[in-house]
Amino acid sequence: MNVVVVGSGIAGLTAALHAHEAGHAVTLVTKGALGEGCTPLAQGGIAGAHGAGDSPRAHAADTVTAGAGLSSVPAVEVLVTEAAARIAELVARGVAFDRSADGELLLGREAAHSHARIAHAGGDATGAAIAGALSAAVRASEIGIREHAFLVDLLVERGVGRGIRLLEAEGIRDLEADAVILATGGAGQLYRHTTNPPGATGDGIAAALRAGATVADLEFVQFHPTILAAGPAFLISEAVRGEGATLIDEEGRRFTLDVHPDGELAPRDVVARAIARRAAVQGAPVRLDATMLGAERLARRFPTIDRVTRERGFDWSRVPLPVTPAAHYLMGGVATDLEGRSSLPGLFAVGEVARTGVHGANRLASNSLLEAAVFGARAAAALTAPWPDVAPRTSLATTTEPARSPVDPFRRAALQQLMWEDVGLLRTEDGLRRALETVRGWRTSCPSPRTLADHEDANLLLLAEATASAALARPVSVGAHFREPALIGV
Template sequence: MTTAPRVLVVGSGIAGLTAALRALDDGCRVTVLTKDTLDHTATAHAQGGIAGAVFAGDTTDAHLHDTLVAGAGWNDPEAVRVLVDEGPLRIRELVDLGVAFDRDADGRLMRGLEAAHSYPRILHAGGDATGRALQDALSSRIRSRGVEIRENTLAVDLVLRDGRAVGVDVLAGRDRQVIDADAVILATGGAGLLYPHTTNPAVATGDGVAVALRAGARVDDLEFVQFHPTVLAAGEAFLVSEAVRGEGAVLRDDSGHRFALDAHPDGELAPRDVVSRAIADAMLRQNGRPVELDATGIRGTESETRAFLASRFPTIHDAVTARGIDWAVAPVPVTPAAHYLMGGVTTDLDGRTSIPGLYAVGEVARTGVHGANRLASNSLLEGAVFGARAGAVVAPDARSRAWPSARQSTPARRAASAVDAPPFTRTALQALMWEHAGLVRNADGLAHAASVLAVWGPASAPSTAAEIEDANLLLVARAVVDAALARSGSAGAHHRSDDPVDAHRHVEVAPC
């Protein structure tokens, strides 16, 4: 191949734009496609920050250890090693790109502590607006490079020729067309809209996983769905960052009891799956009422606490205040919500999938770094690290046409059994998944969900964006439920009430 490879990046968060910039540096002709606007991404919603061993006293070995422990030992250690070793360089590149991480009065980078981290290694920007700072910097650089940007364009299906990805069939408005490419990089994010309560933006309908499944790509670990413990239970769902608990906020039930300590010695700073289930159990004991996140005592006086919360967490402060709550003097009601998909399209360490010419990066990918439960603030880091790796190999791969052999899969086909199923709607799908494939699962509930999903089936020929999204959600829901049925034992975020003891770790994590 003598001409510059044509690379189509589907998605515009940190993983996709990092991959696009790296491919540009290698002389590729890059098109970025996004089904909304360039800046409407999960990245832009990220609050807590980006983790990395960049501070004195911290080590990459410690970061690796924390990631494996949080992941319940189901991580790929080689992938985690890549993440923690290359992470500091990617963070420095973000600083060079113009991301203004928060600094103290002496100009030193500020560091935050989040759940399951043994060291305060979280960098943040704008207090709790880290994702927005990253998105703005990356979007600005992409626009300045003259990249073709196709907004409001939905990827419908992968185009294959002789088993290789050669483009994407898209829907732009009412028009269907094919965009040709020598390589396709999926960076479409997760599938939070599988559930009625989610921290994800409305674009997170599992499109990338569905496109890959229909094309026969291998997927793994879809049963590992992370639920964030603390989402405002007043008004529209709004995430309250892990960093709030890192600063000292605690969880209390109706009686004022700090129940998280009953579930884990690290209390509110235990791994997310542990804290989420502790909250769900507390809510069950109090007839479904939300628990309370109490930040009233994290600084000396009431006025000092209010000033600190407003400066350290300005986005959350505004959201809480808009709901009529003064969280310097009163706890805020919180509940778990679907947050992150740890599994996805299976890749190697450079983002290659089982289909030649197709790459996956970010939340849509299953790199192996997260295992059964993602460590807080590793998601933005994964996007930066593996986005850069995929962008760096796409040009040489396209020129050589070489591709490592890998097993492919086909979407599960299940015969519909007799079941009393309501008519299909997105709302009905979300309710089914929340009840039977949510925080806690069991064989009977998953089998029921599988039967209902089999009866529903997608529209015969989805043509509108909403119909295509619904078909994608349905396909991904089936894959999630199938994976959850196949893993009979609990592991991290996949908690089976019929086998609740997480005794299935395949990696023993030794202390550093």
């Protein structure tokens, strides 16, 4: 088969390698350079390396609990049972996970995990190690690589995906394929504060929506609790709290214990909301106190964080760090089955662009790299399988109310601020309606996209409308989707 993989994080690289090794002709298309994106930024690690007393069953239970009961149990079972094989594959491809003197994997613990089961590399540089090893494997293969090629749209013929339309330096080009595997990541650039790189503009989800593929659970946006609140967004790994760091308010009190018995290791949505509320009350960021870990341990276990925080003027071995939540991961996306197949024949989706059902309403820490590896491999294995019968495809819901043009013209920064305030951590019905009306006004007033930035803006506006619509349609709070009568400023 002629297969096109769009995206070069762990999901796309894994899918491309497996498809190539199965004998398919593979072209990997990536928006930036090979191996860029969210994967190399991942610090904590990859869950599923089970230590003493741990088991796939325990990992599954933690995943479902963190997902607020909305995780797909079959998808979770696939995730945890195939974890060992995918981690072993990463080792075989050259990922040097951190090990003890006797060669055993060093395992960290993160929020909502009942055991230490997070394998890491370079202390806090796991994603970079994975991206580097898999990118090297792709370059050493006969996989075709097209870098700096932007996905404009999916090509659909008689209800079947037949390829992609690209924007490259030379202009628009169509690339035909027997199957397309989307691995384009999430849409963190919808928000003012995000851990995602600038290219995370939801291009794959937006293209799937326009093609008529089913998209689900866009209201479930995970906000990472601890981003350094000084300078450009920089994530302070949850593994720091797993090692014993605490969150304190301006009086030095551990406030997260007020909202959950697990305190700093409660599910991410709980911790992020607690931080947002406390920061609003005290009018200043809360602080992450890792001073009890000591300078030597912090530098050894978290060398990247240690270097960056010191470059920004913080000695975190002596002074607690100011932190704030930021948009981090999208649990929703292109709805798929257990083989990564979407509702559009010929279109697969893997990684953050996909909604496999694993994460439910809130992702368990360090399950994202694992999900990408597991389902990237499964999609490649299903390329030649018959396409199952699927329900009729759905497109973005529209309103019967006329869209009103906003007072201010569209700017990406204005959209990001609007989403942060009204479709962020703490949501109200009035805020969601206001956001939806504003976004719809912007969509009707914006001209047809021509440049790459224009296309990105169009994708962000489409996803903003879909996200606000989904949030408005779910009146009950669950997981990362939290509705309340009055908005608390964040």
